[in-house]
Amino acid sequence: MGVSTNGNRVDSFTTTIKFQAEIAMPPLEIHKVRLPPERTTLQKLRHRLSEIFFPDDPLHRFKNQTWLMKIYLGLQYLFPIFQWAPEYHPTLLRSDIISGLTIASLAIPQGISYAKLANLPPIIGLYSSFVPALIYSLLGSSRHLAVGPVSIASLVMGSMLSESVSYNQDPILYLKLAFTATFFAGLFQSSLGILRLGFVIDFLSKATLVGFMAGAAIIVSLQQLKGLLGIVHFTGKMQIIPVMVSVFKHRDEWSWHTILLGISFLAFLLIARQISLRKPKLFWVSAAAPLASVILSTILVSCLRNKTHTIAIIGELPKGLNPPSSNMLYFNGPYLALAIKTGLVTGILSLTEGIAVGRTFAALRNYQVDGNKEMIAIGVMNIAGSCSSCYVTTGSFSRSAVNYNAGARTAVSNIIMASAVLVTLLFLMPLFYYTPNVVLAAIIITAVIGLIDYQAAYKLWKVDKLDFLACLCSFFGVLFISVPLGLGIAVAISVFKILLHVSRPNTLVLGNIPGTTIFHNLNQYREALRMPSFLILAVESPIYFANATYLQERILRWVREEEERVEANKESTLRCIILDMTAVTAIDTSGIDTLCELRRMLDKRSLQLVLANPVGNVIEKLHHSNILDSFGLKGVYLTVGEAVADISSHWKAQA
Incomplete structure (x- = not known):
């Protein structure tokens, strides 16, 4: 699976694979993961400042208005009494x-x-x-x-x-x-x-x-x-x-x-x-x-x-x-x-x-x-x-x-x-x-x-x-x-509570709801089932310098515990770790370095690391840092379901 790019970005193929997993999942069409439209640094800064300081867009009322109306609207904005006073009547x-x-x-x-x-x-x-x-x-x-x-x-x-x-x-x-x-x-x-x-x-x-x-x-x-x-x-x-x-x-x-x-x-x-x-x-x-x-x-x-x-x-x-x-x-x-x-x-x-x-x-x-x-x-x-x-x-x-x-x-x-x-x-x-x-x-x-x-x-x-x-x-x-x-x-x-949530975010093991392409927390949904040879983890936080090391250690612990569970139950050998990044709304350079280091550590153990559904801001930073090239065509997917279907199909083709 590749990343769709514009201009000088590398375009990759899209395949449609009809695959039924060992645990009942409907067939899926594999979609491209697209980058957001390119913007200049100034455009990004203006957008960010607007979102932080002007979420209500207070100037929208002045658009397409005459100068006289703009002055009147300005008075209304500065002095709300001008909003209700003209409509005030004795009955009030x-x-x-x-x-x-x-x-x-x-x-x-x-x-x-x-x-x-x-x-x-x-x-x-x-x-x-x-x-x-x-x-x-x-x-x-x-x-x-x-x-x-x-x-x-x-x-x-x-x-x-x-x-x-x-x-x-x-x-x-x-x-x-x-x-x-x-x-x-x-x-x-x-x-x-x-x-x-x-x-x-x-x-x-x-x-x-x-x-x-x-x-x-x-x-x-x-x-x-x-x-x-x-x-x-x-x-x-x-x-x-x-x-x-x-x-x-x-x-x-x-x-x-x-x-x-x-x-x-x-x-x-x-x-x-x-x-x-x-x-x-x-x-x-x-x-x-x-x-x-x-x-x-x-x-x-x-x-x-x-x-x-x-x-x-x-x-x-x-x-x-x-x-x-x-x-x-x-x-x-x-x-x-x-x-x-x-x-x-x-x-x-x-x-x-x-x-x-x-x-x-x-x-x-x-x-x-x-x-x-x-x-x-x-x-x-x-x-x-x-x-x-x-x-x-x-x-x-x-x-x-x-x-x-x-x-x-x-x-x-x-x-x-x-x-x-x-x-x-x-x-x-x-x-x-x-x-x-x-x-x-x-x-x-x-x-x-x-x-x-x-x-x-x-x-x-x-x-x-x-x-x-x-x-x-x-x-x-x-x-x-x-x-x-x-x-x-x-x-x-x-x-302290904010810092605690930021530095120690939740990570969850996901399983498939039988008969659907939906993946949810195994502890929350008892009917959810693990996918053979997959460990699917969800990260419920932005990945920053404050939590990057913790997330790396926690993910490696999840991998170790999953390998021990697989060995104890004599199940299919663990081969792929999928990180569901739906809730990862932002990432910084420390977080990017952590993903690179985590991928290298798992490669040494013959385990594949796959990213699922990185959001616009995150996928953009991953692209500019060139980390997407190291993940390859089978490293980034639009959804967890598509990742499981495509990778499983690839394994079957190699068998």
């Missing part, structure tokens, strides 16, 4: 107003609570629910994503910055680092979108995120014991052991008034959450519960303030719009590296959550969310937020779920939500003076409980033990070491 406004006000009722208490989680003043949380939401409504491609502070990014920022700087000791420096970290998070996010490098965030696998979020949720919940118990002197560390030691070390600070109030509202919030989970039509119960808790607890504490002073309250919050903070960005000093590191970590986490949430709800409504646009939108809103007293924001799952269930139709719901926050900032801030910290702690605990996905962990255990191990390592790393190091462990395990 009612749904967007209802959903916007609904998520505002959740965003206001969450914003205050999550800011405390990041060790920031509560007002920063409200600022972060105003400006970013307006920017996202212009640049975002999701109709249902509700943006604002989120628990994970808040927790990570608070834990990373607090390791070096305390807000209580140096609030100005802490605020500078928080805004600077937000700036670098936005710069990183928007750069990924502009350069179309979104695959970077894919290194955070689902398994590691499940463990990371569960560990972070437990740490966050334990940290809230400070507010639930009324403890004043509490540890700033995030690990589980120091937190529990601090809880019991300061038993003398426990306040029964605070504990009673906290447990009551925590139970109220959990019951509301369960009602919404069991009856999705009642989603508004859990959505309204946080704001209701804030209102009720504030009224209760203000009425009882003269009788008890043990319940800590928020205190005075400044009224007015977001003050500018561009002058507070910290670009020169000993803590710059900390700000950059915090920005990168929180940027990756918030980007992962925002895109995942946006795509989830887009799939439910059957529309597309452009990942690169989302990166740019989230990045720009964080850059702008860093200059307007905001910290890291992204799409929140809880708010987006409420937004979706409330009937949001477009990004106008974010504008309505931001307007409600604006009214709160301008006129309603004094009403939060007596809001107790314990209720904010209860709101946070209720929100992060949903991050503990034990069902996903159980599924990982059933499906992939290595993924489950990654999940556990991430979980315990967060609990016992630290949040950023736990995340680092999660990423390291994800990368």
